[in-house]
Amino acid sequence: xxxxxxxxxxxxxxxxxxxxxxxxxxxxxxxxxxxxxxxxxxxxxxxxxxxxxxxxxxxxxxxxxxxxxxxxxxxxxxxxxxxxxxxxxxxxxxxxxxxxxxxxxxxxxxxxxxxxxxxxxxxxxxxxxxxxxxxxxxxxxxxxxxxxxxxxxxxxxxxxxxxxxxxxxxxxxxxxxxxxxxxxxxxxxxxxxxxxxxxxxxxxxxxxxxxxxxxxxxxxxxxxxxxxxxxxxxxxxxxxxxxxxxxxxxxxxxxxxxxxxxxxxxxxxxxxxxxxxxxxxxxxx
Numbered sequence: 284x285x286x287x288x289x290x291x292x293x294x295x296x297x298x299x300x301x302x303x304x305x306x307x308x309x310x311x312x313x314x315x316x317x318x319x320x321x322x323x324x325x326x327x328x329x330x331x332x333x334x335x336x337x338x339x340x341x342x343x344x345x346x347x348x349x350x351x352x353x354x355x356x357x358x359x360x361x362x363x364x365x366x367x368x369x370x371x372x373x374x375x376x377x378x379x380x381x382x383x384x385x386x387x388x389x390x391x392x393x394x395x396x397x398x399x400x401x402x403x404x405x406x407x408x409x410x411x412x413x414x415x416x417x418x419x420x421x422x423x424x425x426x427x428x429x430x431x432x433x434x435x436x437x438x439x440x441x442x443x444x445x446x447x448x449x450x451x452x453x454x455x456x457x458x459x460x461x462x463x464x465x466x467x468x469x470x471x472x473x474x475x476x477x478x479x480x481x482x483x484x485x486x487x488x489x490x491x492x493x494x495x496x497x498x499x500x501x502x503x504x505x506x507x508x509x510x511x512x513x514x515x516x517x518x519x520x521x522x523x524x525x526x527x528x529x530x531x532x533x534x535x536x537x538x539x540x541x542x543x544x545x546x547x548x549x550x551x552x553x554x555x556x557x558x559x560x561x562x563x564x565x566x567x568x
Contacts, residue, residue, distance in 0.1 A: 356370065357371075387401075407491070413425075449522070451495070452519075502526070507525065510522070519543060
């Protein structure tokens, strides 16, 4: 596989790489706790405004308590006037930190019309992809060690791992409370701030720490601006991260958005057997 580097390389090339299910391409034939409520304190001001760092720092733990959830994702990449969006939908088990998603590429990103959706399985330290194309047999999966990726799989699969997205909020700073609003009929509290990749990695759960530590080393900028929306029970309903990395060409911007709903959903994820794994080589580009 070819992995686009984040500290150097052309911006236009990075956009094209991200457009094809993140930043990877397969080469055939190679070996290889309870949340706080948003109740008013009697002054008309939501208490959610008073403890934003505490609430955001616990967001991942609250999701673990919630168990499973349905999710929708989008990843929009822009550089030099070129903009592409990758979309995903599926379910995630926050207790096991495992999920299954179907990722749809833009029609022109795959270089051909009618490109089949990519099935992705997310697990601690690993990403599995099927229908990846580029010479991989239809019945085979590609397995990637996310702790070896320069971005820790925050971008590579075209989907930010839902647990990693929540764990990033453990590194939040400069947070402001942007008020109360409604999202899909649910009251949510909007927080705006900047997450530090290194701080988030150090505070993350053991299952997420390896991948986030890789991202903290791989990105040229540790600061990740975000908008997070938590419901009255402290559950993360929506989060948008804005990743940027510098290059010799235009600066590349990636906006990753995660929506969560249907909490309590039973989620079953079965990882493929070893004989179903395609043996390819990850080459650092």
